[in-house]
Amino acid sequence: MLIHGLLVVSLALSGTPAATTQAKIDCTKVKCLALTFDDGPGKHTAKLLKTLKKERAKATFFLTGKYVDQHPRLAKRIMTEGHAVGNHTYSHFSLTPRLDGEILDDIQAGKQAIEQATGRTPTMFRPPFGHTDERVLRIADELDLAEVKWTGTTHDWALKDKKKIKAKVLSLAKRDGIILMHDTVPQTVQAMPEVIKELKKQGYHLVTVPQLYGGKLRAGVSYP
Ligand code: NI
Numbered sequence: 001m002l003i004h005g006l007l008v009v010s011l012a013l014s015g016t017p018a019a020t021t022q023a024k025i026d027c028t029k030v031k032c033l034a035l036t037f038d039d040g041p042g043k044h045t046a047k048l049l050k051t052l053k054k055e056r057a058k059a060t061f062f063l064t065g066k067y068v069d070q071h072p073r074l075a076k077r078i079m080t081e082g083h084a085v086g087n088h089t090y091s092h093f094s095l096t097p098r099l100d101g102e103i104l105d106d107i108q109a110g111k112q113a114i115e116q117a118t119g120r121t122p123t124m125f126r127p128p129f130g131h132t133d134e135r136v137l138r139i140a141d142e143l144d145l146a147e148v149k150w151t152g153t154t155h156d157w158a159l160k161d162k163k164k165i166k167a168k169v170l171s172l173a174k175r176d177g178i179i180l181m182h183d184t185v186p187q188t189v190q191a192m193p194e195v196i197k198e199l200k201k202q203g204y205h206l207v208t209v210p211q212l213y214g215g216k217l218r219a220g221v222s223y224p
Contacts (some may be wrong), residue, residue, distance in 0.1 A: 031205060032175065032176055032207045034211075035059045036062060036148075037060070037183040038061075039183070040066055041070075042071065044188075044189040050077065051189070051193050056204060058084070058208045060084040060174060060210075062086040062125075063078075064092050065094065065109050065113035065114065067118050073117075076119075084209055094128060094130045103136060107125060109127055110122075125147060147222040147223065148178070150224070154181050156182055156187065178212070178223075
């Protein structure tokens, strides 16, 4: 029994994210902004994680299940480095034209891929292309997921230019904002060191989406 007890304790400790100082940030009192990265993990994710660590910034990653299956260690690393992980479905197809069962299956498959890689169950999801409606939201509720969209989208995949992406993020930044980017776009990852430095200079605390809402995201509710 003692050995069993010790095992449980050590597992609980190893599952604790490294973020300690970040946990104390109160976004009702300070200027917060949530940077979010969709469609990974992929070949540029590690570089982004390095930048975030160096700048002591936290972010939110909406992971696509099929890529989590390809890069499970990256998915795990995102979580252990204190970032938030959300479900971006397994296949990344538009949900709104699909049947209930197809929507449910693809979100469930995304959830399973993330659970398998990280050992955690995501509590947030972001619909691919932002395509959602009351039906998608009801299914998210059934799956205990909050829906998270954004206040500003960079269209970084179309800009494909470090300077333009930087300018776009800075123009979209606002208190309690949620910025949509993609860590699959190399120029986005290249722009982040300068973007983060500038945002910090402007007084922003870069936090995860759950931190932005004081850890009170509710299933079946669409944010922001
Ligand atoms: Ni996407």
